[in-house]
Amino acid sequence: MQMLNYTGFNYSVTALFWLASAALTIGLWRRTQLWRAGQPAAFLWLNLLAIPKRYFVDLHHVVSREPYIARTHVATAGGAVATLALVAVNYGLMMYSAALNWAILSATTIMLGGVFFIWLRRRNAPARLSRGAWSRLPYTLAAFAIGLLIISLPVPIISGSVALLALLLLLAGSAELALGIGLGGPMKHAIAGLLHLAFHPRQERFSGKLSTALKPLMLENGQYGVSKPSDFKWNQLLGFDACVQCGKCEAACPAFAAGQPLNPKKLIQDLVIGLSNDEKSGATDASFAGSPYPGVAVGDHSGSIHAPIIPLLIPAETLWSCTTCRACVQECPMLIEHVDAIVDMRRNLTLTQGSAPGKAPQTLENLRETSTVGGYDRNARYHWAVDLDVKTIQKNSPVDILLVAGEGAFDMRYQRSLRALVKLLKAANLDFAIMGALERDTGDTARRLGDEATFQMLAKQNIETFNSLTFKRIVTADPHVMHSLKNEYPAFGGHYQVLHHTTLLAELVSSGQLKLEKSTETRKLTYHDPCYLGRYNGETEAPRTLLKSIGLQINEMERSGLRGRCCGGGGGAPLTDIPGKQRIPDIRIQDARSIDAELVAVACPQCTSMLEGVVGKRPDVLDIAELLASALDQNVEPAR
Amino acid sequence: MIIKKIAALVSAGRHPVSGEARHCRNDSLAMGIGLALTKKINAISPNAGSTNKTSLRVMHAGNPDNAALKDYLALGAKNIDVIALTAECNIIDSLANELTNTDLILTGSRAENGQDSGLVPYLLAEKLSFSLVANALEVELTPEGLEVLQFLPKGKRRSVIVQLPAVVVIHPLAPVELRHAYAQQVTGNISQHPSLRFTPVMDQDNGLQWQKQSILRKPIKLKARENKSGHARMLSATVSENKGGAVVIDGNSVEKAQVILRYLREHRLINF
Secondary structure: OOOHHHHHHHHHHHHHHHHHHHHHHHHHHHHHHHHHHOEEOOOOOHHHEEEEEHHHHHHHHHOOOHHHHHHHHHHHHHHHHHHHHHHHHHHHHOOHHHHHHHHHHEEEEEEEEHHHHHHHHHHOOOOOOOOHHHHHHHHHHHHHHHHHHOOOOOOOOOOOHHHHHHHHHHHHHHHHHHHHHHHHOHHHHHHHHHHHHOOOOOHHHHHHHOOOOOOOHHHHHHOOOOOOOHHHHHHHHHHHOOOOOOHHHHHHHHHHHHHOOOOOOHHHHHHHHOOOOHHHHHHHHHHHOOOOOOOOOOOOOOOOOOOOOOOOOOOOHHOOOOOOOOHHHHOOOOOOOOHHHHHHHHHHHHHHOOOOOHHHHHHHHHHHHOOOOOOHHHHOOOHHOOOOEEOOOOEEEOOEEEEEOOHHHOOOOHHHHHHHHHHHHOOOOOOEOHHHHHHHOOOOOHHHOOOHHHHHHHHHHHHHHHHOEEEEEEOOOOOOOHHHHHHHHHHHOOOOOOOEHHHHHHHHHOOOOOOOOOOOOOEEEEEEOOOOOOOOOOOOOOHHHHHHHOOOOOOOOOOOOOHHHOOOOOHHHHOOOOOOOOOHHHHHHHHHOOOOOOOOEOOOOHHHHHHHOOOOOOOEEEEEEHHHOOOOOOOOOOOO | OOOOOOEEEEEEEOOOOOOOOOEEEEEEEEEEHHHHHHHHHHHHHOOOOOOOOOOEEEEEEEEEOOHHHHHHHHOOOOOEEEEEOOOOOOHHHHHHHHHOOEEEEOOOOOOOOOOOOHHHHHHHHHHHHEEEEEEEEEEEOOOOOOEEEOOOEEEOOOEEEEEEEEEEOOOOOOOOOOOHHHHHHHHHHEEOOOOOOOOEEOOOOOHHHHHOOOOOOOOOOOOOOOOHHHHHHHHHHHOOOOOOOOOOOOOOHHHHHHHHHHHHHHHOOOOO
């Protein structure tokens, strides 16, 4: 009699397993239908096989920056996957083997251990974590683990009530795992996250390369960016769905810190609302249980798959607050591409409505009409070099290095840095020339502001100019220029070897071509990483090597290198100028003050002007080229 | 008051620094006011048939291939009617011929280029015997007529009512938000106007005989050079503090003049 009960109990677990599997399959199918509402994108089914490597290497590389949660997740997810696999064999295939039960017992114990630490952290959770359904997760996962634990105990369950309890717990847990995925619960991150690894829109990220260039729009095909959620590529929608609301993006976002109405996590969640609802459901963002966009109430916005995103679902100011610094992308454990999404939506606003705020329209007009950001005369770009006896590049006269100054050349402050750079290049006896009146803006600002038409126009004109000249390498002191020329022009047929001036100088110093003495600088120094040099181009070492080579010791700020904090100058953010509680450069200078730095070394004209614009007592701001030029060996080369 | 046909006249501009062809901003403002007015009137009676709808006609007299015209498309013109004329032609007769049945003609007030004299609205109003209002900032249709808010110096404004048909010349400071959208530039259309039934009149005052000379240097205001650093300038702009200088109240006129002289000599603005 008891034996029969026990068998009946096993059968009910089997039934539950297959029921849950069916629910999961249906839910998964529903979810895929949501993603498929997006635009077509090229993908390889074969990449499904790459998921384990991408999970354990690329994703884990990001997660392990926070060891506590990394270990907790390994225990919980590893335990859960092992448990599910074992249950599938033992109960799904009706083997009911005692040995497998032992294995289930140990797997659930590991999972339960992980869940315990998740629960522990949830009790005193950092503000960046979302609550709501995510607070429920430790309990439902614990229910699942405990339910299975009881079932797999080696002693036969005699008492009917204990068996019932175990089944009920298992039912609750299975509901979270099986139903939750189809209904958009927290556990959907497991499936969407793994599929996102396979079908990620930037596949290059998994081959160890940086992939930071924006994808070109086919303007001639009427592609004007994203106005409704269904305008995103399907794999972008899949990526948004993978979000675990850990809020690491929120913690890294300079605009959020400055109190501007942007929170990358909320942005992605708003897009999830958009992608997972149709017109009839009238879904609002009221159920969002994390930090709101600063200064914007939660619950007032609603969206659906075919409804315009701006301003019904996301306020326009949210998009225009972004500095495109990619700090959110750098931090995201699910490898979501926030900046691409923001630029896609900006593109639609700019190209179809022309509604970029602040000084942005004037800037775009300047770029169209004068090929400069500030509306300057292109002939005046190299006025600062008039007394330096520098060659201007001519057609049919080859040079080794073409120096592209960028928009900073019109700024009297940055001209000092450029003069210092020229002095160094001359000291190293390089064959170089400036671009003179031939230089047009690279269009970087236009592109970040969503004006793909102006960017493409400038890119094509510049490529035509470059192709008519003969040079080996392009050197620039502006990381934004570098990013455009090096990473974004290839899509339009312009393939050049582009170096940042710090990279070139480091090369010259290490080869002994540029001889420098020890610097006389005694002030406490720190180095501010430009986003477009660090995160966009991976160059964090050359500036540091250079500073060390002239005997300067670098005191690192709280956030530096690839995780450096933005100066607030990128992405056209100083032009759109969305109000916040404080300014981003003030926050960055506060970082420098808090380590008592008296001197901030920079390597970008935007950073220079943003950080120098901070009022009150602050550290001095000097470009690395200026620091190096002051350490030039005066006896070797008379610097003119 | 009923208004059926509105026309906005647009000219080809040039960027003052680069010389690139572009829209004339003031004309764009006139067009923007026309677009907003048309939209507003049609919104009041949305059920009117297509023949009863108020329409805005954007017109240009000149070269139909001028790159500047694309800007007007991007700024919201669905279609630009171009009367193709060469530089020697008098545009007034051609425009007057096309605009006879128009209720309201909107133009900018300042020309940027070539023979554009800024007199077009006046000559046109004279030719067509239309009323003319200059320096318009805002235009609104009322039962009594067209209400125009005029710009006057020193922040003053004047509201006038004008009977149609009329030419309204828009002031450069009219509060119109211009939005340049590439998608509109692509979908917009430039059409050469087919109904040009007469030969263009040659301009008697042939512009080709004009002589060009560079502008005279403007007098420079004597100002002491500031030797402050950028940071100090930023501080004095953001922190309210004494900006320097002295207010001389005591003493007779000779003594006061001496103070000024001393200042000028000190800063080497005079050398005697």
